[in-house]
Amino acid sequence: MHPHELYIGEVFFPPLLLDAVLGFAAAWLTGRLLNRFRLSRYFYHPPLVLIALAVIYTGFFSILLLPG
Amino acid sequence: MVDRKVLSDRAKAATKTALAMVLAYGIALSMNWDNPYWAGFAVAFCSLSTVGESLNKGMLRLSGTVLAGLAALTLVAAFPQDRWMFLACMSVFIGFCAFMMFGTSRWYFWNVAGFTTPLFALAGGVNAINDFQVVVLRIEETTVGVLSYSLVWLLLWPISSSDALENAVRRLMAVHRQLIARYLTPIIGEPHDVELEALRREASQGLERLAGLLDAAELGSYETWETHQAWRGLIQQLSQLVGTSERWRQSFPEVRQLDGRRLMPELPKFAAELDRRFAEVERMLDGHPPTCEPALVPLDFEENEVASVSQFHQAALLVYRTHLREIDTLTRNIFETVAVIRNFSRARVAPVRAVVPFLPSALDPERLASVARWFVGVWLALFISIYVSDIPKSADFIALTNSILLGLCVMPQMPIAVAFLPYAFGFVLGSTINILVMPHLASFTLLAIVIFVAVFLICYLFSRPMQMLGRAAALGLLVMQLGVTNQQTYNFLDIANFAVASVLFFLVVVASAHFPISFRAEHVFLRLLARFLRACAYLASTLEWDHASQPTSWQRLRRAICLHDLARVPGALATWASALPPAALGQSTAGQVQALVDSLQAFAYRMQDLIEARTTAQSQGLVRELSAQVSAWRTGLEEILSNISQRPDAADFAGLRAQLDATLEHMEGQIVKAGAGADQTSVSMRESEDSFRLLGALRGVSEALVNVAKQLRGIDWVHLREERF
Numbered sequence: 001m002h003p004h005e006l007y008i009g010e011v012f013f014p015p016l017l018l019d020a021v022l023g024f025a026a027a028w029l030t031g032r033l034l035n036r037f038r039l040s041r042y043f044y045h046p047p048l049v050l051i052a053l054a055v056i057y058t059g060f061f062s063i064l065l066l067p068g
Numbered sequence: 069m070v071d072r073k074v075l076s077d078r079a080k081a082a083t084k085t086a087l088a089m090v091l092a093y094g095i096a097l098s099m100n101w102d103n104p105y106w107a108g109f110a111v112a113f114c115s116l117s118t119v120g121e122s123l124n125k126g127m128l129r130l131s132g133t134v135l136a137g138l139a140a141l142t143l144v145a146a147f148p149q150d151r152w153m154f155l156a157c158m159s160v161f162i163g164f165c166a167f168m169m170f171g172t173s174r175w176y177f178w179n180v181a182g183f184t185t186p187l188f189a190l191a192g193g194v195n196a197i198n199d200f201q202v203v204v205l206r207i208e209e210t211t212v213g214v215l216s217y218s219l220v221w222l223l224l225w226p227i228s229s230s231d232a233l234e235n236a237v238r239r240l241m242a243v244h245r246q247l248i249a250r251y252l253t254p255i256i257g258e259p260h261d262v263e264l265e266a267l268r269r270e271a272s273q274g275l276e277r278l279a280g281l282l283d284a285a286e287l288g289s290y291e292t293w294e295t296h297q298a299w300r301g302l303i304q305q306l307s308q309l310v311g312t313s314e315r316w317r318q319s320f321p322e323v324r325q326l327d328g329r330r331l332m333p334e335l336p337k338f339a340a341e342l343d344r345r346f347a348e349v350e351r352m353l354d355g356h357p358p359t360c361e362p363a364l365v366p367l368d369f370e371e372n373e374v375a376s377v378s379q380f381h382q383a384a385l386l387v388y389r390t391h392l393r394e395i396d397t398l399t400r401n402i403f404e405t406v407a408v409i410r411n412f413s414r415a416r417v418a419p420v421r422a423v424v425p426f427l428p429s430a431l432d433p434e435r436l437a438s439v440a441r442w443f444v445g446v447w448l449a450l451f452i453s454i455y456v457s458d459i460p461k462s463a464d465f466i467a468l469t470n471s472i473l474l475g476l477c478v479m480p481q482m483p484i485a486v487a488f489l490p491y492a493f494g495f496v497l498g499s500t501i502n503i504l505v506m507p508h509l510a511s512f513t514l515l516a517i518v519i520f521v522a523v524f525l526i527c528y529l530f531s532r533p534m535q536m537l538g539r540a541a542a543l544g545l546l547v548m549q550l551g552v553t554n555q556q557t558y559n560f561l562d563i564a565n566f567a568v569a570s571v572l573f574f575l576v577v578v579a580s581a582h583f584p585i586s587f588r589a590e591h592v593f594l595r596l597l598a599r600f601l602r603a604c605a606y607l608a609s610t611l612e613w614d615h616a617s618q619p620t621s622w623q624r625l626r627r628a629i630c631l632h633d634l635a636r637v638p639g640a641l642a643t644w645a646s647a648l649p650p651a652a653l654g655q656s657t658a659g660q661v662q663a664l665v666d667s668l669q670a671f672a673y674r675m676q677d678l679i680e681a682r683t684t685a686q687s688q689g690l691v692r693e694l695s696a697q698v699s700a701w702r703t704g705l706e707e708i709l710s711n712i713s714q715r716p717d718a719a720d721f722a723g724l725r726a727q728l729d730a731t732l733e734h735m736e737g738q739i740v741k742a743g744a745g746a747d748q749t750s751v752s753m754r755e756s757e758d759s760f761r762l763l764g765a766l767r768g769v770s771e772a773l774v775n776v777a778k779q780l781r782g783i784d785w786v787h788l789r790e791e792r793f
Contacts, residue, residue, distance in 0.1 A: 011564060031793030035651065038790070046793040047582035 023058030110213025120229025120288020126214030132180025229288030445580030460565030490538030498549025601713030654787025
């Protein structure tokens with residue numbers, strides 16, 4: 001697999017940037033869903049969990065969806 | 069000039085800001101100064117509704133900039149090669165500025181000093197000699213910005229600051245006149261209607277604005293400056309009147325069943341006198357001399373009638389009358405101060421010196437938490453900039469993080485999401501103009517039109533007072549993204565980098581709201597509630613202190629801190645209650661939370677009454693008879709407060725009511741016995757009154773506590789405590 005970049009017009013972006021954006025969006029959505037079903041009360045410190053989720057999702061996307 | 073009816077106030081304010089911005093840019097560009105947008109910043113952040121207000125804020129900005137310049141140059145000179153010492157000392161200085169912003173109407177001075185220091189320190193780049201030029205240039209351009217909007221504000225639809233101050237005072241007098249009349253009309257029954265609530269809210273909100281309006285009017289009008297001591301005295305008297313009226317209102321329930329007219333025959337005359345006094349004050353504010361001086365109404369009791377009611381009702385009546393006498397003194401002082409302001413009296417008004425105990429205020433945990441939040445956020449930004457390679461626009465990233473976190477120290481309850489939309493709007497508008505419009509402009513006239521339209525649009529869209537912060541953010545971003553200079557260059561990369569830096573800075577600000585101290589509304593609310601109840605429990609324990617023995621220094625300090633909490637925390641709780649999200653409220657409503665806050669405020673007033681009454685000399689006979697009862701009551705109160713502070717959801721309203729009623733009934737029996745057995749000649753009238761006041765205060769605290777317990781039951785604690793993302 002060769003490293004590659006994303007580009008809009010003539011501006012190039014690293015794929016990790018998009019992975020991170022998607023990762024944060026997915027973590028935020030997961031947080032909302034957990035709030036909605038009142039499952040967030042089972043976590044000791046939800047903001048820390050949110051960061052962990054964002055990192056996990058970003059890693060997941062960078063491996064499977066948009067590898068660098 | 070355009071007719072008043074053609075343009076709304078909103079359009080006028082937007083036009084003035086836009087014109088001032090164009091003027092500031094015009095001067096800065098014609099002087100060939102670098103970074104002319106600094107002049108635009110002064111206009112963006114300082115323009116307020118009146119000349120004096122804007123000028124006052126401009127002066128604070130200017131003096132803050134000078135202090136920041138001195139600090140930055142000193143730091144650069146002291147640590148030219150030592151990065152960590154430089155950053156540590158700079159953060160100590162900015163942390164000090166953040167700390168000093170609390171509890172002063174001139175907080176903007178410290179705010180500007182705090183956020184400008186890293187701008188100066190980092191703007192010079194690798195060459196430290198540039199720093200001096202940057203400081204001088206920034207001061208020059210800030211002055212140009214302040215002068216530009218002052219000129220526009222003076223010439224175009226001027227709004228006088230002294231008129232704004234006088235109108236606010238006039239309105240406040242009218243509100244107090246109505247409030248006191250309505251409190252007294254049904255003699256002692258409290259009509260709990262919506263209009264009365266609105267009047268009370270207006271009284272406290274109106275008072276909050278006065279200090280700022282006076283600061284502005286002192287600069288905007290020579291007449292106000294000449295009488296500023298009297299104005300400050302008037303504001304202090306009005307503040308005392310608000311507090312005393314509230315404490316008086318809290319004493320209504322205990323005397324509700326009594327016939328006020330029968331017990332105090334002069335009460336209607338007193339009501340008429342107060343009404344007349346307020347009417348005379350309003351008359352003087354309108355510029356007319358008073359028709360008569362305040363008259364004396366003694367408010368004596370009808371002794372035979374008073375003797376027929378219970379001892380506790382007698383005590384409650386004494387408390388009620390004490391408050392009325394305080395209101396009498398305060399309104400008389402207000403009358404005299406307004407007469408001095410309007411030159412109808414030559415009496416001398418003593419200079420006002422607000423005595424705020426330093427240590428309790430300095431050790432306020434929420435104040436320290438705000439500074440800690442700033443510290444964590446800024447150091448996070450610094451570490452990211454230093455250790456993550458190729459962070460775009462790192463200087464802007466640090467400066468933006470620092471300035472927003474300093475702003476949040478003053479308004480910690482504001483969710484960062486509120487500022488995001490105006491920030492994004494200003495950024496997109498500024499970037500679009502920079503990339504798509506500015507390359508086609510050939511003269512300053514065309515640029516001026518573009519700047520005017522963009523600034524007008526932002527000021528018009530974000531015109532409400534609540535949107536002030538958003539408007540400043542949008543204008544600031546617009547000015548930054550336009551990046552107007554005499555040698556204009558265009559670079560899309562600058563904009564893309566700034567967008568990435570903005571994302572980073574929002575992430576840092578959001579992170580600092582959760583680590584290490586949470587600033588979520590529900591967490592702060594619970595924290596403040598527990599702190600308030602703990603403070604009350606400690607103060608209840610200090611009631612035991614013997615007048616003869618001196619408490620230790622630590623006990624005195626702790627008591628001062630708890631008294632500070634008693635006075636300040638209910639106000640902070642009200643602010644945070646309004647910021648609670650619907651998910652945290654659960655089954656309870658915003659009205660129920662507000663009712664809880666009101667009951668805590670009432671309890672605070674009652675505790676203050678009790679602490680004051682405790683300091684007076686008591687009849688030794690009554691003290692002897694009631695010592696055991698009062699001690700049992702105090703221990704019970706301390707225990708209840710400790711329990712509630714740990715588990716507010718466990719407050720047993722019915723049990724508490726029964727327990728306190730039983731204690732009070734028992735106490736009443738003891739008083740009757742003591743009264744019958746005491747040698748009346750050995751007890752002075754004053755001591756006797758003070759003892760009854762103390763008993764009235766004890767009863768007041770009991771009633772207020774029962775009400776707090778009742779309100780606590782209405783809160784959905786499960787949802788309020790529940791952790792959420």
